[in-house]
Amino acid sequence: CGIFGIYSRQNNVALSTYWGLYALQHRGQESAGIAVTDGCHMDLQRGMGLVGEVFRQGIPGLKGHIAIGHVRYSTTGSSLLMNTQPLTVTYSGGNISLAHNGNLTNARELRAELEKKGSVFQTSIDSEVIVNLLARSGKKTLEDKVVESLSRIHGAYCLVIMTEDKLIGARDPHGFRPLCVGRLNGGWVIASESCALDTVGAEFVRDVAPGEMVVADDTGLHSYQISAGDKRALCVFEYIYFARPDSVIDGQSVYQARLAMGRQLAKESGYQADIVISVPDSGTTAALGFSHVSGIPFYEGLMKNRYIGRTFIQPEQKNRDLGVRIKLNAVESVVKGKSVVMVDDSIVRGTTSGKIVRMLKDAGATSVQMCVSSPPIGFPCFYGIDTSVRKELIAATKKTEEIRQFIGADALYYLSLEGLHKSIANIPPDTMCYACFNSEYPDQTPCGGDCGTNK
Numbered sequence: 464c465g466i467f468g469i470y471s472r473q474n475n476v477a478l479s480t481y482w483g484l485y486a487l488q489h490r491g492q493e494s495a496g497i498a499v500t501d502g503c504h505m506d507l508q509r510g511m512g513l514v515g516e517v518f519r520q521g522i523p524g525l526k527g528h529i530a531i532g533h534v535r536y537s538t539t540g541s542s543l544l545m546n547t548q549p550l551t552v553t554y555s556g557g558n559i560s561l562a563h564n565g566n567l568t569n570a571r572e573l574r575a576e577l578e579k580k581g582s583v584f585q586t587s588i589d590s591e592v593i594v595n596l597l598a599r600s601g602k603k604t605l606e607d608k609v610v611e612s613l614s615r616i617h618g619a620y621c622l623v624i625m626t627e628d629k630l631i632g633a634r635d636p637h638g639f640r641p642l643c644v645g646r647l648n649g650g651w652v653i654a655s656e657s658c659a660l661d662t663v664g665a666e667f668v669r670d671v672a673p674g675e676m677v678v679a680d681d682t683g684l685h686s687y688q689i690s691a692g693d694k695r696a697l698c699v700f701e702y703i704y705f706a707r708p709d710s711v712i713d714g715q716s717v718y719q720a721r722l723a724m725g726r727q728l729a730k731e732s733g734y735q736a737d738i739v740i741s742v743p744d745s746g747t748t749a750a751l752g753f754s755h756v757s758g759i760p761f762y763e764g765l766m767k768n769r770y771i772g773r774t775f776i777q778p779e780q781k782n783r784d785l786g787v788r789i790k791l792n793a794v795e796s797v798v799k800g801k802s803v804v805m806v807d808d809s810i811v812r813g814t815t816s817g818k819i820v821r822m823l824k825d826a827g828a829t830s831v832q833m834c835v836s837s838p839p840i841g842f843p844c845f846y847g848i849d850t851s852v853r854k855e856l857i858a859a860t861k862k863t864e865e866i867r868q869f870i871g872a873d874a875l876y877y878l879s880l881e882g883l884h885k886s887i888a889n890i891p892p893d894t895m896c897y898a899c900f901n902s903e904y905p906d907q908t909p910c911g912g913d914c915g916t917n918k
């Protein structure tokens with residue numbers, strides 16, 4: 464998911480949030496929503512689909528000085544209107560609105576506990592647990608309510624929370640997902656990625672630290688370190704696939720990391736071919752890196768229809784199958800009669816890769832060697848990336864040679880874990896999560912044995 468928040472008396476906060484969500488659209492395409500307050504009322508507009516679809520009629524009625532927004536990519540709870548965010552509730556202390564990126568690992572237990580105490584849940588998403596904890600907190604100040612609530616939840620979360628007079632941002636103690644702060648016309652912006660700050664014209668100030676809560680109000684921006692000492696564990700997939708290449712996360716440019724992954728792939732694989740192509744868009748930067756080191760020219764051998772959602776992040780397998788065919792097409796004039804190195808960022812289930820290889824061969828490619836800019840994904844994610852069912856992961860049950868046969872490629876090479884570490888040069892490997900490659904989960908997993916690690 465992508466989250467965005469703004470506190471500003473100088474800007475049209477609803478409009479800034481709209482453009483901020485546009486910049487974060489790659490983080491979720493199932494639903495979008497914006498909540499705004501003018502200090503007295505809270506307005507909420509949300510719906511299913513892309514930002515442009517949900518706000519097709521513009522953003523009428525949403526006026527104020529604080530706004531938060533959300534684009535959704537479902538990992539818990541179905542892709543339904545009731546599960547869209549921000550979530551807004553009225554409780555004894557006033558109104559509160561919340562948007563969440565991540566996945567809580569103890570939501571089921573907390574939900575059962577809250578239901579026993581009389582909470583009634585309106586949605587099937589884990590984020591509602593946080594709203595209920597906040598509304599039920601006996602603490603006096605909002606800040607204390609948030610601190611108390613966050614001490615109860617485990618897993619991955621970046622949050623923006625809005626009341627009538629405050630905007631709060633918080634990042635979980637491991638820092639699984641990114642969150643940064645920017646300055647705009649004397650106001651404050653909090654966003655999942657720096658590309659959203661750039662889009663609204665905000666100046667990047669800094670990343671929110673793991674375990675930190677920042678509070679923006681009329682007196683400025685205040686920081687509270689609410690937990691410390693947990694192992695830092697930024698998700699490596701932000702660099703491989705999820706984040707936009709023009710974002711900088713925790714001091715590491717996503718673009719430079721992807722370029723380095725491609726260079727490393729060229730060195731490690733040693734593959735030779737007539738041309739290098741990418742699976743657009745997330746494989747393109749790595750393919751350029753591959754081309755620079757190998758000397759093999761880069762061409763656009765696959766064309767993407769940019770007007771439909773990313774296949775990996777749609778919730779149903781059925782949608783994924785249909786998505787590949789309508790999303791990508793081979794450029795026959797580029798690949799016909801050529802041996803091809805094709806670079807992609809990952810192989811999750813293998814079905815998409817198989818279809819693309821076939822597409823290239825049907826268009827006349829003489830051979831397709833596939834290079835993947837990540838190691839095999841053998842273990843599920845419990846922190847907000849949709850790979851939580853181990854049996855769906857092709858590398859959980861098949862060896863590389865079997866996967867090569869399954870996708871019909873002439874060769875298949877995965878980037879080594881060491882190569883991946885090297886590519887993300889600004890961040891020490893032991894401060895990141897690589898669990899879907901090595902099963903070293905930084906937090907307790909709720910898998911009940913499903914993840915294959917006995918943890």
Ligand code: SF4
Binds near residue numbers: 700701844845846847
């Ligand atoms: Fe990211 Fe994998 Fe860790 Fe999930 S398990 S947070 S996808 S590195």
